[in-house]
Amino acid sequence: MKKILLFILLFASDFGFSQKTQFCLYTPIDVPIRSIMPNMRVNLGFGASFAYRPIFGFPMLAEIKTSFGRYATQTTTESVQLYQNYKATNVHSSYASKFNKYLIGTKWLIGYDIHTIRGFITPQIGLANFRTISSYNFNDPNSKNYSGKHVDLRNLGGVYGGEIGFEILLNNVFKKKMSSNVKHRLLVSGSILRGFTTFQYTNTNYMQDLNTASHLNGDANSLYIYLQNKYSYANNVTEVYSSKLFMWGINIGYVINFEQKDE
Numbered sequence: 001m002k003k004i005l006l007f008i009l010l011f012a013s014d015f016g017f018s019q020k021t022q023f024c025l026y027t028p029i030d031v032p033i034r035s036i037m038p039n040m041r042v043n044l045g046f047g048a049s050f051a052y053r054p055i056f057g058f059p060m061l062a063e064i065k066t067s068f069g070r071y072a073t074q075t076t077t078e079s080v081q082l083y084q085n086y087k088a089t090n091v092h093s094s095y096a097s098k099f100n101k102y103l104i105g106t107k108w109l110i111g112y113d114i115h116t117i118r119g120f121i122t123p124q125i126g127l128a129n130f131r132t133i134s135s136y137n138f139n140d141p142n143s144k145n146y147s148g149k150h151v152d153l154r155n156l157g158g159v160y161g162g163e164i165g166f167e168i169l170l171n172n173v174f175k176k177k178m179s180s181n182v183k184h185r186l187l188v189s190g191s192i193l194r195g196f197t198t199f200q201y202t203n204t205n206y207m208q209d210l211n212t213a214s215h216l217n218g219d220a221n222s223l224y225i226y227l228q229n230k231y232s233y234a235n236n237v238t239e240v241y242s243s244k245l246f247m248w249g250i251n252i253g254y255v256i257n258f259e260q261k262d263e
Contacts, residue, residue: 020053020061024187026253028067030099036246039203039239043099045069047251051107059109063122065101072097072205080231083141091138091231095204095238100129101193105163113183113257116172120189122163128193128245130155130201132238134227150228158196159245165189167255183257188250195245202238210235 026047032040047067054062073096079088103126111118135149167185207227227236 020056021258022049022051022053022061022063022255023258024049024051024253024255026067026187026251028069028101028191028249028251030069030071030101030193030247030249033246033248037241037243039206039241040201040243040247041071041203041205043069043071043247045099047101047253061107061109063103063105063107065103065105065124065126067101068098069100070096070098072203074204074207076232076234078231078233080138080233082138082231086141089138089140091136093134093136093229093232095207095227095229095236096133096135097202097204098131098133099201100131101159102127102129103159103161114169116169117166118169119166120164124162124191124193125160126158127156128159128195128199130199132202132204132225132227134229134236136229136231138231152225152227153200153202153240155200157199157245159193160196161191161193163189163191163251165251185255185257187253187255191249191251193245193247193249198242199245200240200242202240204238207236207238210237 026049028045028047030043030045032042045067046069047065049063049065051061051063053060073094075092075094077090077092080091082089103124105122105124107120107122109118109120130153131151132153133149133151135147137145137147139145165188167187170184170186202225204227210226223240224237225240227238229236
């Protein structure tokens with residue numbers, strides 16, 4: 001994630017004043033359609049986007065957009081005997097189900113740049129990535145910290161959709177406090193996202209210990225994965241679900257616009 005944000009910032013610094021660019025930080029809330037994805041939960045995350053207008057004055061921007069979120073997590077603390085002649089060590093473990101998006105689109109603006117409120121419509125296509133991650137953290141008797149993680153499941157697939165919303169020009173609201181050379185906006189939008197293929201994902205809120213999970217023998221067609229954590233006494237497993245991807249979302253963000261360079 002840090003590398004992607006660094007690339008966006010460097011790209012914006014090189015082209016930010018050549019025609020017109022837009023950089024956005026936003027919070028996405030992705031809500032699954034329960035009839036299609038009954039075991040998926042609401043995904044909360046953090047995202048960034050970069051848009052570039054190839055022709056100054058033309059109401060279209062090419063946009064790259066990404067977001068990183070999680071929709072399920074569990075944490076545990078176990079007292080584990082790791083070293084001889086020392087008391088037991090508290091090992092903190094976490095298990096997370098994550099959902100990331102990587103999208104490209106064409107952002108069509110509705111209304112002029114100087115208007116306090118302008119709308120936009122953005123057809124999008126790209127990739128979505130489900131990941132299940134197990135991690136641990138503990139201090140040894142000498143107070144040295146140890147941590148690690150393991151990706152238990154990763155599933156990447158193509159998606160398509162769109163976004164529609166509006167931006168509020170804050171320069172018009174706070175005229176005395178903001179420069180006219182850089183425009184600041186508040187973004188609010190709704191989105192829809194569908195998958196081209198079937199996705200596999202988990203929900204770590206439903207993980208169980210293999211030794212006590214009585215339902216595991218109930219459905220021979222169910223697929224389960226072991227959540228790998230070498231410092232845990234528990235043999236945690238979680239079910240792998242397969243379904244089409246279908247979500248709607250709400251996005252709230254802050255947008256900064258760089259205007260055309262004066263020659």
